[in-house]
Amino acid sequence: ITGKNIALPPGVAPPAFIQLGIDKVNELPRIQLLNIMTVIVVVIFICKGLFEYLKTYLMSDVSERVIRDVKNDIYRKLQDLSMDFFSHNPTGKLMSRITHDAAVIRDSIGSGVADTFSQPIELFFYIVLLVGLKMYGGVPWSFILVSVVVFPLILLPVVRIGKRLRKISRTSQEQAGDINNMLLETISGIKLVKSFGMEDYECESFRKKNQEYYDLTIKSIKKMKMVSPLTESMMVVCVAAILWIAGRSMISGELSFGVFAAFLAAIFSLMKPFKKLSNVYGINQQALAAADRIFQLYDTPVSIKERPGARKLEKFTESISFEKVWFKYEKDFVLEDINLTVKKGEILALVGPSGGGKSTLVNLIPRFYDPVSGSVRVDGQDIRELDIRSLRDKIGLVTQETLLFNDTVRANICYGHTDVDEKQLIAVSKAANAHMFIKDFPQGYDTVIGERGLKISGGQRQRIAIARAIYKNPPILIFDEATSQLDTESEKLVQEAINNLVKGRTVIVIAHRLSTVKHANKIVVISGGKISDSGSHEDLLRKNPLYKKLYTMQFAEGEEAGLEP
Numbered sequence: 001i002t003g004k005n006i007a008l009p010p011g012v013a014p015p016a017f018i019q020l021g022i023d024k025v026n027e028l029p030r031i032q033l034l035n036i037m038t039v040i041v042v043v044i045f046i047c048k049g050l051f052e053y054l055k056t057y058l059m060s061d062v063s064e065r066v067i068r069d070v071k072n073d074i075y076r077k078l079q080d081l082s083m084d085f086f087s088h089n090p091t092g093k094l095m096s097r098i099t100h101d102a103a104v105i106r107d108s109i110g111s112g113v114a115d116t117f118s119q120p121i122e123l124f125f126y127i128v129l130l131v132g133l134k135m136y137g138g139v140p141w142s143f144i145l146v147s148v149v150v151f152p153l154i155l156l157p158v159v160r161i162g163k164r165l166r167k168i169s170r171t172s173q174e175q176a177g178d179i180n181n182m183l184l185e186t187i188s189g190i191k192l193v194k195s196f197g198m199e200d201y202e203c204e205s206f207r208k209k210n211q212e213y214y215d216l217t218i219k220s221i222k223k224m225k226m227v228s229p230l231t232e233s234m235m236v237v238c239v240a241a242i243l244w245i246a247g248r249s250m251i252s253g254e255l256s257f258g259v260f261a262a263f264l265a266a267i268f269s270l271m272k273p274f275k276k277l278s279n280v281y282g283i284n285q286q287a288l289a290a291a292d293r294i295f296q297l298y299d300t301p302v303s304i305k306e307r308p309g310a311r312k313l314e315k316f317t318e319s320i321s322f323e324k325v326w327f328k329y330e331k332d333f334v335l336e337d338i339n340l341t342v343k344k345g346e347i348l349a350l351v352g353p354s355g356g357g358k359s360t361l362v363n364l365i366p367r368f369y370d371p372v373s374g375s376v377r378v379d380g381q382d383i384r385e386l387d388i389r390s391l392r393d394k395i396g397l398v399t400q401e402t403l404l405f406n407d408t409v410r411a412n413i414c415y416g417h418t419d420v421d422e423k424q425l426i427a428v429s430k431a432a433n434a435h436m437f438i439k440d441f442p443q444g445y446d447t448v449i450g451e452r453g454l455k456i457s458g459g460q461r462q463r464i465a466i467a468r469a470i471y472k473n474p475p476i477l478i479f480d481e482a483t484s485q486l487d488t489e490s491e492k493l494v495q496e497a498i499n500n501l502v503k504g505r506t507v508i509v510i511a512h513r514l515s516t517v518k519h520a521n522k523i524v525v526i527s528g529g530k531i532s533d534s535g536s537h538e539d540l541l542r543k544n545p546l547y548k549k550l551y552t553m554q555f556a557e558g559e560e561a562g563l564e565p
Helices: 016-027 030-080 083-088 091-137 141-153 155-188 190-195 199-251 257-298 358-363 388-393 409-413 422-431 458-472 488-502 537-543 545-560
Strands: 319-328 333-343 347-351 373-378 395-399 476-480 506-510 522-527 530-535
Touching: 030 091, 030 257, 091 155, 091 257, 155 190, 155 199, 155 257, 190 199, 199 257, 319 358, 333 358, 333 506, 333 530, 347 358, 358 476, 358 506, 388 395, 395 458, 409 422, 409 458, 422 458, 522 537, 522 545, 530 537, 530 545, 537 545
Parallel strands: 347 506, 347 522, 395 476, 476 506
Antiparallel strands: 319 333, 319 373, 522 530
C-alpha cells in the first residue's frame, strides 16, 4: 500500500510457497492489491459473524440439552433414594440442586466450553506466527522468549484466584439452598407464621440469610471481575516492553516496519485468548463447585435396594409377620425385638404413647426402611427378597398428614392409574363419603384443589385420600392416625368411610378414636419401642394400666362427642 515491495531480511530462505506468495503480491498494482484486501476483509468478517452466530447458538443448544439431562438425572436419583435420605436432607436444599446448581453448570457450558477448546487453538496459531516471523522476518529470539515465557506467567495469579473462587462459590451455593429451604418452609407454613404473629421475625431471619448470600456473591464477583483487568494489565506491561524493544530495533534498521507491524499484531492478538481463558477458568471453577454438589447427590448410596432376581408378589394370601425386628434411625433403637403376626383378613390395632415406634413399625411393611436386624415377612417371604413395586402395589396407606397434589380431584383419586374408570371413580368416592361434596365443586371431579389440597377442608382432604386408597383396591391397608386432626363431624364421616374400606381386607390401624380399635381382632400396646401387651379391648382394659389410661384420655373423649363406640 505504501508503494514498497515486501522484502525479507538478507540470508533468510523461506519455503517456496511463501516466496511465491510474496512475489505475487509484489507484482500486483497497488490499487488492485487494495481492492483485493478490502474484499477479503469484508468476506472474513461476514464469515466471522456467521460462525460466531453458529457457535453461540450450537453451544447454547448443547448447554440446554446437558442441563435438561442433568435435571432429569437428579430427579430420577431423588426418586430412587430411600426415605432415610430425605429425613436428613431438607427439601429446599435438594430443590436447589436442580435449580441453582444446574443453572451454574449451564452458564459454564454455554459461555466456557467453546472458549476452553477454541482459545488454546488461537494461542497455538499466534505462537506459530511469532516463530514464523522469527525465522523469516528477522525477529530477535528475545522477543519470542518474552512472548512465550512471560505471558504464561500471567496465569499464575489467575489460578490462585480461581481456587479461592471455587471455595467461595460452593459456600454461596449452599447458602442459596438454605434460602430456598427457608422459603419453602415459611410459605408452606404461612398459616402458622401468621397465627403466631411471626411475620417480622421471619422477615428478619430471611434478611440475614439473604445478606449472607449477598456478601458471598459479592465476594465471588470481586474475585471473578478481578481476573480480567489483572490479566490485561500484566499483558499490557509485557506488550509495552516488547513494543519498546522492537521499536528501537525498527528505528535502528534491524527490523522492517512490515515485520514489526505483523509481530505487534500477533502480540496483541495473544492478549485475547489469554484474557478469555482467564475468564473461563473463573467460570469453570464456579461450575466445578456446583458439579461437586450434584455428583455428591449422584454418589449417595440407595439404602433400600431391590436384590437381583427379586420375586414378584403376585397375591397376598396368608399373613404379615415381624420376626425379631430391631430398628434405629441413628444411634438409639426405636424398635426392639418386635415379634408380631397379622393374618389375612384380620384387623390389628397399634396403640401407645407418641414416639413409641408405631409409625416406624408400619413404615417397615412397604419397605420405606429396612430393619437393622430381624425380618418383615409377607406370606412367609422376607420382603427384602421381593420386587418392591409389586409389594407396594398390595398396600394402601392413609396417614394423618394427607398428601394431595395441586391437580384435579380426579387425578388425585386415580393417582398411579393411567386409565380412569368413571364408574369406579364415583363408586369409591361414594364409599369414602366424598361424592356429595365433590359434585358440588365448580368443576366437579375436574376441580383443581390447590397445593397440598389447601382449597378444601381437612375432612374433605382425608376422604379424598381414602377414596384414593379404595381406588387402588389393595389387600393390605395401613391407617396411621387417619382421623387425629379432624373435627367431630368430619371424623364421623371419615370413620364411616374407613368402615366401608376395611371390609374383606387386612388392616393395620394406628389408633386414635377409631371404631376399629374396639372391634379389632387384636390390639397391640407399643411403648418405648417394645410390645408391652396385646389382646382384646376388654382384656387390655382389665390387665394393662397403660392401655386403660390411653383409652380414658383418647377414646372416652370420642364417645362423649358422640362418635361410634
